Amino acid sequence: MRHDLSKMTCIEDLRQVAKRKVPKMFFDYLESGSWTQTTLRDNTSDFTPIKLRQKVMVNTENRSLKHTLLGEEYTMPLAVAPIGLAGMLCADGEILAARAAEKFGVPYTLSTLSIASIEDVAHNTSKPFWFQLNPMRDREFMASLIQRAKNANCSALVLSADLQGVGLCHADIRNGLSAPMKPTVPNLLQLATKPEWCLRMLNTDRRTFGNIIGHAKHVHDVSALLSWANAQFDPTLNWDDIAKIKDLWGGKIILKGILDPEDAEIATKYGVDAIVVSNHGGRQLDGSLSSIQALPDIVSAVGNKTEVWLDSGIRSGQDMLKAWAMGARGFMTGRAALYGLGAFGEDGVRRALEILYREMDLTMAFTGHRQLQNVGRDILIDHTRPLSSAERRESIVQQRHRIYEELYGWPRASLRFGTMW
Ligand SMILES: Cc1cc2nc3c(=O)[nH]c(=O)nc-3n(C[C@H](O)[C@H](O)[C@H](O)COP(=O)(O)O)c2cc1C
Numbered sequence: 334m335r336h337d338l339s340k341m342t343c344i345e346d347l348r349q350v351a352k353r354k355v356p357k358m359f360f361d362y363l364e365s366g367s368w369t370q371t372t373l374r375d376n377t378s379d380f381t382p383i384k385l386r387q388k389v390m391v392n393t394e395n396r397s398l399k400h401t402l403l404g405e406e407y408t409m410p411l412a413v414a415p416i417g418l419a420g421m422l423c424a425d426g427e428i429l430a431a432r433a434a435e436k437f438g439v440p441y442t443l444s445t446l447s448i449a450s451i452e453d454v455a456h457n458t459s460k461p462f463w464f465q466l467n468p469m470r471d472r473e474f475m476a477s478l479i480q481r482a483k484n485a486n487c488s489a490l491v492l493s494a495d496l497q498g499v500g501l502c503h504a505d506i507r508n509g510l511s512a513p514m515k516p517t518v519p520n521l522l523q524l525a526t527k528p529e530w531c532l533r534m535l536n537t538d539r540r541t542f543g544n545i546i547g548h549a550k551h552v553h554d555v556s557a558l559l560s561w562a563n564a565q566f567d568p569t570l571n572w573d574d575i576a577k578i579k580d581l582w583g584g585k586i587i588l589k590g591i592l593d594p595e596d597a598e599i600a601t602k603y604g605v606d607a608i609v610v611s612n613h614g615g616r617q618l619d620g621s622l623s624s625i626q627a628l629p630d631i632v633s634a635v636g637n638k639t640e641v642w643l644d645s646g647i648r649s650g651q652d653m654l655k656a657w658a659m660g661a662r663g664f665m666t667g668r669a670a671l672y673g674l675g676a677f678g679e680d681g682v683r684r685a686l687e688i689l690y691r692e693m694d695l696t697m698a699f700t701g702h703r704q705l706q707n708v709g710r711d712i713l714i715d716h717t718r719p720l721s722s723a724e725r726r727e728s729i730v731q732q733r734h735r736i737y738e739e740l741y742g743w744p745r746a747s748l749r750f751g752t753m754w
Contacts, residue, residue: 442464455485625719
């Protein structure tokens with residue numbers, strides 16, 4: 334069955350096509366979250382109750398979503414997030430996704446655990462991309478990765494703070510996930526139903542971890558790689574390491590994986606250029622807050638000190654506009670863009686970005702704005718948005734105040750300070 338790119342109207346359409354085209358093992362890898370997948374589900378469903386205020390009879394011609402991230406202007410404030418093994422969702426996946434992002438005018442982030450190497454992606458693109466760094470026990474190798482990203486002219490380093498270990502995704506264990514695929518009977522059956530994927534894979538030699546094999550000590554083949562990768566997750570990573578990484582890198586640093594306002598405060602003290610409120614797309618600590626629920630406290634703690642961005646759960650431009658209204662000033666998207674990649678390669682990533690753009694832009698118009706920078710919290714129906722802790726406390730005090738007024742007929746000043754109840 335041929336799928337028509339022009340009929341892709343939303344991210345879910347791209348997801349459905351990707352599901353048909355990508356072998357089950359890799360599609361499940363993209364889809365799944367850790368353990369019970371509660372946080373994965375909350376990431377998307379927590380956007381739904383937030384309602385928008387429609388405004389009419391306002392001139393909304395000549396709209397723009399242009400925005401500056403780390404001093405550079407982009408078509409919209411969205412970057413493609415780092416996704417390990419993206420090159421197994423579609424042959425040459427990292428290069429195709431980086432090209433689509435480049436043409437659309439948004440940043441692309443290459444994962445440490447990519448299939449195409451840093452040098453390969455740099456060679457096949459024409460604008461600087463961002464590089465995501467996994468903390469690793471082998472600090473020498475980590476330093477060499479930073480140097481390679483510098484040599485490749487990467488314009489920002491995304492340090493993943495939430496990789497103290499591997500959040501267990503049950504589907505990956507059941508499917509026996511590996512790159513390249515092992516020729517087991519179930520795997521061969523999966524391949525038999527995905528001829529387009531197979532053909533593309535046969536035409537590339539990018540099928541294993543390009544940043545690691547042949548670069549890390551004693552890792553010359555895939556079997557050595559798996560034991561190496563598991564031993565490399567570094568639970569010793571701490572705040573002092575940021576200063577060392579900053580020294581080695583010498584450029585812009587984005588800290589990804591912040592969910593707690595205290596951590597956000599500390600991050601600003603260490604001088605990172607932006608933080609990403611993120612739970613790794615629900616793949617690490619299951620049971621943590623969804624990103625949109627975590628956002629208000631973080632914005633209230635550090636929104637005036639650093640750029641606060643958000644990822645995890647964005648499936649539409651409306652999600653982005655809602656989070657923008659709540660104070661996020663940049664976004665990353667993992668699955669939305671990668672469904673496009675699995676479905677139609679480079680064209681699919683471009684389509685995903687177009688869909689997100691169109692939805693954000695039109696929603697901005699319906700809420701009465703033409704410049705993203707003028708969009709504020711007032712586009713949301715106030716009682717439907719997640720509140721910060723301070724706002725929640727204030728709202729309880731006000732509620733008590735109202736009850737007191739109803740009961741006794743006059744406001745009681747002391748109640749404003751919560752001293753009576
Ligand atoms: C399949 C998959 C692989 C990922 N690999 C990485 C990675 O290698 N490094 C990293 O920092 N984050 C990784 N992430 C997290 C993403 O960068 C991003 O935080 C997440 O996808 C955002 O959630 P969303 O997919 O709902 O947009 C991965 C996410 C997925 C879904």
